[in-house]
Amino acid sequence: MSADIFHFLLFFICGLIVLSNMSRENCLFCKIAAGEIASAKVYEDAVCVAFDDVSPQAPTHILIVPREHFDSLDKARENHKETLGHLLLIAGKIARDKGFAENGYRTVINTNGDGGQTVFHLHVHLLGGRPFIFPPG
Ligand code: AMP
Ligand code: ZN
Numbered sequence: 114m115s116a117d118i119f120h121f122l123l124f125f126i127c128g129l130i131v132l133s134n135m136s137r138e139n140c141l142f143c144k145i146a147a148g149e150i151a152s153a154k155v156y157e158d159a160v161c162v163a164f165d166d167v168s169p170q171a172p173t174h175i176l177i178v179p180r181e182h183f184d185s186l187d188k189a190r191e192n193h194k195e196t197l198g199h200l201l202l203i204a205g206k207i208a209r210d211k212g213f214a215e216n217g218y219r220t221v222i223n224t225n226g227d228g229g230q231t232v233f234h235l236h237v238h239l240l241g242g243r244p245f246i247f248p249p250g
């Protein structure tokens with residue numbers, strides 16, 4: 114490999130790393146998970162943090178967020194399998210702990226523009242305390 118190509122690849126890879134870290138540094142949910150922005154936390158462990166949504170769409174509306182940043186379900190890969198499973202198991206646990214599991218609840222993952230995603234750090238919405246219709250709007 115010539116020195117020119119090597120330097121081009123080096124700068125290209127460094128650029129990609131800088132860009133991906135910039136999105137993490139400016140990420141609202143990374144900051145909430147790290148405790149740098151306040152939230153009403155309801156649960157946390159080594160993998161995820163759960164906190165009340167600021168704009169609740171149901172009597173209980175909790176967001177479950179992985180500590181690891183990835184933008185959306187569209188960006189999830191094989192290495193995220195355990196994390197994704199964990200988020201859903203924690204949603205079920207919180208629903209049972211809050212006492213609305215038996216009545217029922219809704220879990221939602223909005224993905225990209227048409228999916229209605231507004232915060233690009235993957236998260237699971239857990240909504241409970243009222244009946245939900247299907248299909249959603
Ligand atoms: P989505 O539209 O699926 O990306 O969901 C983003 C959710 O984050 C919305 O339901 C917002 O109300 C919620 N949200 C935005 N900012 C905050 C915040 N600082 N604390 C808690 N929830 C937030
Ligand atoms: Zn993030």
